[in-house]
Amino acid sequence: MPLGTDDDEPTKIEPRKLLLPRAPARSKGDGFDTSDIPTNPGRPVFDKPRASPSMPSLSGETTSPGSPAFTGVAPEVRQSRWHDRSAAPRGVLPAEAVLKGLDEALQKAARDKAPVGAVREQLKADWLPLLRQVVEQAGGDGMDAYVTQLLSPPGRQAVTPLVDALAAGMERLEAAADAGTLLAVAQELRAVVARTLGDPAPRTISLELQERELDGRVDVDTMLSIRFASNAELATRRARAEKTLEDLRQQMRALQGMQPDGLFSNFARVKVEKRVMDAEARRRGGR
Numbered sequence: 001m002p003l004g005t006d007d008d009e010p011t012k013i014e015p016r017k018l019l020l021p022r023a024p025a026r027s028k029g030d031g032f033d034t035s036d037i038p039t040n041p042g043r044p045v046f047d048k049p050r051a052s053p054s055m056p057s058l059s060g061e062t063t064s065p066g067s068p069a070f071t072g073v074a075p076e077v078r079q080s081r082w083h084d085r086s087a088a089p090r091g092v093l094p095a096e097a098v099l100k101g102l103d104e105a106l107q108k109a110a111r112d113k114a115p116v117g118a119v120r121e122q123l124k125a126d127w128l129p130l131l132r133q134v135v136e137q138a139g140g141d142g143m144d145a146y147v148t149q150l151l152s153p154p155g156r157q158a159v160t161p162l163v164d165a166l167a168a169g170m171e172r173l174e175a176a177a178d179a180g181t182l183l184a185v186a187q188e189l190r191a192v193v194a195r196t197l198g199d200p201a202p203r204t205i206s207l208e209l210q211e212r213e214l215d216g217r218v219d220v221d222t223m224l225s226i227r228f229a230s231n232a233e234l235a236t237r238r239a240r241a242e243k244t245l246e247d248l249r250q251q252m253r254a255l256q257g258m259q260p261d262g263l264f265s266n267f268a269r270v271k272v273e274k275r276v277m278d279a280e281a282r283r284r285g286g287r
Helices: 075-079 081-086 095-111 116-138 142-151 162-175 179-197 208-213 220-228 231-253 261-283
Strands: none
Touching: 095 116, 095 179, 116 162, 116 179, 116 220, 142 162, 142 208, 142 220, 142 261, 162 179, 162 220, 220 261, 231 261
């Protein structure tokens, strides 16, 4: 017998009411108690909302190397759930300001009478935040490709080779034996940046694999500083990270029975950074 033939009236389906658990009452001004929230090393935990940092205006402001002037929040921050958690909003620096900052750093390096190693170290420190701007604005899939090279060697080649081009230039910068060679290589790197920023349709950076595979713990600055590091710098950073991890282990053991959320978060971040540095050392043929 077909369903419904015995019914005098059509069946009425009432919508189901969704019952949500009521939050416990809190007095005004109370903070959120996160003591009972487990800390997942692969997913950062919110504790309190963070206020947006103030952004200095570009009007009338000169750009000094390492201290770019900001003009707003970068697109990858607005679109990324990870960057909103783990880093302050980025500022988008105009192309002319990036090039001006690079030139100022080059002029300072040309005047510097220190040994070539010290000049190189200062130039890299001045240039890193500016090169990060270029990568974030026009890096395409370069960072994602680098993650595959680290975690699934030999990995894949990027469609947009900006990160590889900058890294190759930095390797030549490390190999420069005198100030003249150092400045010549730096000028070539500056030309790469100028061409990239002059592209009318740049490929904005993809952070999908970096965020997913590294749990959102490592930002673009850190990835570039590891990729651009000399072998000696990389070895020093790895040793420092290992010592930091051991110190944090000891502190967490001393807090048995408590939830060391802050310590655990720092431990997870440093552990992922160490994983990246170890993979970079292996990529270079070391251990």
